[in-house]
Amino acid sequence: MSQRVRLAVIRGDGIGPEVVAEGLKALEAATAGSDLVFERTEFSLGAERYLATGDTLTDADLDAIKGHDAILLGAVGGVPNDPRLTGANIERGLLLKLRFELDHYVNLRPTTLFPGVTSPLAEPGEVDFVVVREGTEGPYVGNGGAIRVGTSAEVATETSLNTAYGVERVVRYAFETAERRPRKRLTLVHKTNVLTFAGSLWKRTVDRVAAEHPNVAVDYLHIDAVTIFFVTDPARFDVIVTDNLFGDIITDLAGAISGGIGLAASGNINPDGRFPSMFEPVHGSAPDIAGKGIADPTAAILSTALLLDHLGRREEADRVRTAVTADLAERIGGAARSTSEIGDAIAARLAG
């Protein structure tokens, strides 16, 4: 019996197609000869599609994507300040729309400082934590507005929406993640002293769910303080749970201290399985280096490991991580390699 996985592939813009190609190589190599069979559908989405057709994400696109088991996404977004993209907002209209419509309430972002990888920190210590970022609420809901735009009396608002329903489910996921990890620590990050209503909901929810997880050691840090510890003592973190915006901010910083955003993988997960989960590197489309074959495909490849985790294929996922770990260790002092050379090297390890 084979496990058939309908995989929606969104290569996107800039370096997206380049890194997705290598991610797919790794995925194939890691599962070759196994009972896992990927059936791919390509979706042309992103700035290029928008420029060609005026569409960002149509209902038909969305419906078609919903018919899949998982999504692999490269990166979307055009050249900054391209006048033809003024008013397009590919981020909100495509990337965030997918996360919201597909109820990706867990945005999972592991951070590991792999052996041999250089951190900008002088003494990073052992960095191995995972940020469980809420993906469907908070300041990302697009609940804002403006009046008298362009006048000296303009007022613009942005409202963060937080629900017991939305907070509890992601907090539960974070506790379950902590239970499965050796250190079993969970840190809530928020700004409870200023954002008192949302903060109180998050804090009370964590306290309540914590009572069901006596093995998990829980603490709390304000968003400002957590940035300090990320650079002075990142080794203290195990699982971090936080809202959509705080999670956005700290995962870029997490990527930076662990060798760069070129290594940072992520999963936009719908744990209920009602909708396909989506796996993507944290980095963007980087139009400035697109087409040169110099983008690092590692984050995309590590994202396929998260995809395999999600499919219940822990063994194959670990093989991808092991191959990446070995490849990274060998990069030290080595010559620069192209995107496809890195992908080929990792695929070769997986095949061997």
Add this chain to the structure above:
Amino acid sequence: MSQRVRLAVIRGDGIGPEVVAEGLKALEAATAGSDLVFERTEFSLGAERYLATGDTLTDADLDAIKGHDAILLGAVGGVPNDPRLTGANIERGLLLKLRFELDHYVNLRPTTLFPGVTSPLAEPGEVDFVVVREGTEGPYVGNGGAIRVGTSAEVATETSLNTAYGVERVVRYAFETAERRPRKRLTLVHKTNVLTFAGSLWKRTVDRVAAEHPNVAVDYLHIDAVTIFFVTDPARFDVIVTDNLFGDIITDLAGAISGGIGLAASGNINPDGRFPSMFEPVHGSAPDIAGKGIADPTAAILSTALLLDHLGRREEADRVRTAVTADLAERIGGAARSTSEIGDAIAARLAG
């Protein structure tokens, strides 16, 4: 003729009184023999006052403070999780209330990596930038609410308020600050691709004011990206202008990369001069180390330099900074000194 300065002193809680004592020593030493005369009024405010009287900041306190030319504040806030402080929120009721009532629309936070000070970054380069954080709007306005609190149907909101009036005045201040600095660079930090209404107001305002400052080189970074550059290339920054919450987050990170929050000074400034400006170390009351004489008073002392700047006393302010710079350079490899030993050493340099 002497310049009489009515100085409100809020020593506060925890290490607040210890560091303020040293700040005042430096201020006296830097201005001794000059025409500057400080008339101090002490205000007992903070968790201790709250516990003793139930008051956080009364109208009478506020009125009395308004009768001053400037404020020096140590730190406020009690022991975390002190059950007697449940529901008190000294931060909102006192610190933020002062910033809002006194229209401190510029929260000025310079970041310098002083010679000899160790950064957690392996290669920090020359770090010398200033964050101009908006202080009276954004997600800090306290415009939130909640319904069905404590039930599974709870909804909690937080609204960020942004006005053309409020954004323009702080942006203008930031451009004027950039004009006075040799590198004349200004970076706007926001999250325009997600917080589109507020982000658009900020972006358009910066673009418009930029046209009046052709000498200033302007760029824009998303809040997530700026955290990356803070650890990979902090030397690229000169003046950063940003909203209240983003400013809170990045200034803690800025403190961390430049030798710790124990060195980070700040000014809550009302540039109009309608209300007294307030100078305070960025650090908190640190109840865990209070009363031991081990707190670093440097941030409080550097805050008095910002106070002197604000009084138009650039020369005296620079003398304080020079004395601190010399003291910091001598700390390398030296024995640990107490709070008052550091304050005495800096005051002695200023007197000498």
